[in-house]
């Protein structure tokens with residue numbers, strides 16, 4: 001795997017019954033790249049990232065990921081719960097936060113995969129556990145500051161505007177110190193100004209937290225605005241990979257996706 005790559009997908013295929021949902025798909029994502037995956041409804045986008053995160057086990061293909069410490073992992077050999085430990089996280093379309101907890105406590109939940117101390121020492125508040133908790137709290141505060149919502153840290157998650165909840169969810173994701181974040185339709189449910197904010201936030205995350213981003217999104221303005229490169233698929237097959245400009249000018253994409261003939 002080339003040193004500049006975060007993810008390499010080669011000849012990925014998966015079928016459900018007779019239907020080839022992903023058909024011999026090959027693409028790669030560079031370190032710190034914002035990479036878009038687009039295609040019409042049913043094109044196979046969700047299935048692609050379900051294969052990457054090992055929620056589905058692909059029938060065929062190579063999935064190499066460069067995670068923490070630049071270590072390369074063959075994702076197909078890992079169980080689904082192990083993927084996050086390597087530095088690959090995904091967000092969900094619906095924000096899933098605990099309304100009764102404060103914003104910072106919701107963010108701290110994202111750090112739990114990393115806790116080194118035993119649950120018992122945490123419960124007894126032993127010095128090592130207290131030090132660890134302090135370190136995670138400082139890290140959570142730094143992330144909230146970066147996302148511009150540190151002033152809300154002690155407020156309850158319940159009742160916050162949707163745009164803020166999305167930021168809290170992103171903060172929680174960042175606690176896993178990801179090397180690649182898969183964003184599943186992050187603009188769904190956001191208004192125009194929140195979508196603009198989201199674009200700024202995604203760029204800032206890439207720049208500040210040194211990670212690549214795979215964006216699966218229907219909002220073409222957002223995709224064209226922030227992606228370095230875009231992969232267009234239809235019927236599970238690759239149409240083309242290119243810059244936003246190249247994608248907009250591509251005949252196959254116009255026909256398949258934008259509905260232009």
Ligand SMILES: Nc1ncnc2c1ncn2[C@@H]1O[C@H](COP(=O)(O)OP(=O)(O)OP(=O)(O)O)[C@@H](O)[C@H]1O
Nearest residue numbers: 016019020021039040041042043044045046047048
């Ligand atoms: N678990 C499954 N079992 C059977 N068929 C499936 C399953 N998951 C996806 N499919 C089928 O695979 C194809 C690709 O679906 P997928 O959800 O990946 O598309 P998509 O591009 O994400 O669509 P959308 O934009 O509507 O979310 C579709 O025909 C879908 O019906």
